[in-house]
Amino acid sequence: MSTVFVPEPHLLDSPRGRDWPLPTALGGAARLDEPPRTADAVIVGTGPAGLAVAAALWHHGVRDVVLFDRGTRPCGRFFDRVDTLGQRVLRSPYEHHPGAEGYRDCELLDFARLNWARLTPVERREVRMSQAGHRSVVPVDVFEAYCRQVASTHRVTERTWQATVHAVLPGKNSVTVCAGEHEVSARFVVLCTGEERRKAPDGWWPGPETPEGVRYWDERAPGGVDELIVVGAGLSAAHLVANGLAGGAKVHWVFRETGERYQCADVNSSFFRPEGRTRFDSVSWEDRLGLMRAFRRASVMFEFRPGLERAEANGRLVVHRGQAVTGVGTGEVRLADGSAVHGDHVALALGTVPWIGDQLLPEEVVGARDGWPDLDERSLAYCRAPRVFAVGAAAGMALGPAARNIDGHRVATARVAAAVAHGVQRGAPLAASKAVAGV
Ligand SMILES: Cc1cc2nc3c(=O)[nH]c(=O)nc-3n(C[C@H](O)[C@H](O)[C@H](O)COP(=O)(O)OP(=O)(O)OC[C@H]3O[C@@H](n4cnc5c(N)ncnc54)[C@H](O)[C@@H]3O)c2cc1C
Structure with missing residues (x-):
């Protein structure tokens, strides 16, 4: 069992x-x-x-x-x-x-x-x-x-x-x-x-200034948002989504991964122990890069799961899975498939x-x-x-x-x-x- x-x-x-x-x-x-x-x-x-x-x-x-x-x-x-x-x-x-x-x-x-x-x-x-x-x-x-x-x-x-x-x-x-x-x-x-914080790639918007109504995860949220768009698949993104829902907003959650990943820690637990470090120590530089890519992936604490699933089921949360972002503007996130998501505020949580x-x-x-x-x-x-x-x-x-x-x-x-x-x-x-x- x-x-x-x-x-x-x-x-x-x-x-x-x-x-x-x-x-x-x-x-x-x-x-x-x-x-x-x-x-x-x-x-x-x-x-x-x-x-x-x-x-x-x-x-x-x-x-x-x-x-x-x-x-x-x-x-x-x-x-x-x-x-x-x-x-x-x-x-x-x-x-x-x-x-x-x-x-x-x-x-x-x-x-x-x-x-x-x-x-x-x-x-x-x-x-x-x-x-x-x-x-x-x-x-x-x-x-x-x-x-x-x-x-x-x-x-x-x-x-x-x-x-x-x-x-x-x-x-x-x-x-x-x-x-x-x-x-x-x-x-x-x-x-x-x-x-x-990881900045948005060049080309998401013209010029150096972040567009109006767009902010990063470590900047204060404005009040009175009715429809929020959150970009990113990690714990910071999950907090932004949960905060938006708690504040009464409808939330769009956009990430390029095929599905959200729920995990206790952001790193596989073996890497906190000597055997994980030894596994890392004993391989080549290229293999280390591979391990970093494989085991440093965005994920969300388990505790978020029931609330986010409930919100998705009742339509207050729309999850756009497997969607790479190509551009961001005021009230808009443009996606690689040519479509766009609209809202009145965009929050970016692209990691560090x-x-x-x-x-x-x-x-x-x-x-x-x-x-x-x-x-x-x-x-x-x-x-x-x-x-x-x-x-x-x-x-x-x-x-x-x-x-x-x-x-x-x-x-x-x-x-x-x-x-x-x-x-x-x-x-x-x-x-x-x-x-x-x-x-
Ligand atoms: C939202 C969030 C939640 C996290 N939660 C966890 C968690 O639960 N558990 C966990 O293990 N990890 C967590 N992490 C990972 C986390 O980043 C690290 O655990 C921890 O903050 C990193 O500590 P640090 O001292 O390396 O960096 P920081 O906490 O960023 O400290 C670096 C300090 O250096 C100062 N500094 C930088 N450059 C200069 C300069 N040129 N001159 C003077 N001062 C400078 C900065 O002002 C800052 O105070 C979290 C990260 C984030 C962003």
Whole structure:
């Protein structure tokens, strides 16, 4: 007898904006004063990846660290994005936490249990699911409070300066980081710059300006939309569709895949485990590209399925499956078969692209191939600049499809923090590069 997974839409409805008790000196915003001129390590970006690296370095005893972020608070871009979408729960389960591997620390699950009284009955059941080793759903609210706690207890916030880094210039014994007016000379630099939204292909509309009534998934939705068109097949698109339906709009959902794909995680779960990473490690560059294509496909959490199917059955949702878009204009999405879908607003959710360090590092240092940087697989240092490392989506071709996920940051952080700490404490040169199989 097979077991049927029963999706529960109410899991998506965790409350947002609760008060979480934090030790008094904690939290706060990034600094605006002059940062130090030198540091053992500079971390660019304080999203979940930068936070994980900073916490791990703190445990390694590397405390002379400067962090830069364009935003004002740890993981600000991540929470702004999920809040813009109205996303109330994470896709990744409790064990995919940004804490430091191998150290006694308060992990995400511990934090949720410590705040038991603040959790709803549904959220408590998910904690128990995680304790029993099952897939669990984590409230965004719990994750945000936890990130603030990690940032505070590992002294991240007080070492974060709000500034946009515009150049990272590797030298023989140090790396110069230029951020606005500031210049910091660091022994090591870790780039944790995340992903940018994928833009619409050239030719979807004339000129550089997005047409009136067309927006991307990470921009605020206008009110009073009667007929919404959503383009894209992933979780962000599903949130836009669900929000449109909840707001009373009729929704057209357009994607080129032949059908929507419902999955717990966006990446096959084996890639979160050593055996999946080994499978990735042991193949050629071309086969890795194939695995990335095959296992990084757009999908939607199971919990959306009943609501979306119901809306399609009653005609409030029209799903245009297998339809490639050729053009977008005000109130219109044109399709490859020559037809068009009409509405009064268009929302584009075309995914994200890793920021691999180009525009910051000299082009020859990035060594881009098929859109990926040339990284040492063991330390995740740039092969041509061994004092500069990448953690996050940019490490995809070294770590596999889970690199952009919170759990991938944990794996990457363990390698990078160990390499940086070794370099800082010993002053020793870093390990030589290991070539990718087949390169
Ligand atoms: C809507 C959404 C939901 C997601 N949900 C999940 C989930 O549930 N589970 C999961 O595992 N993954 C999820 N992901 C994937 C997610 O992108 C990553 O888990 C996580 O946000 C990536 O963290 P990061 O630190 O690499 O990037 P980001 O969170 O994007 O952080 C990068 C930071 O770098 C800063 N920065 C970039 N360039 C510069 C510069 N030049 N100067 C200064 N600062 C700079 C940015 O301001 C930003 O704060 C989700 C992604 C999205 C978009």
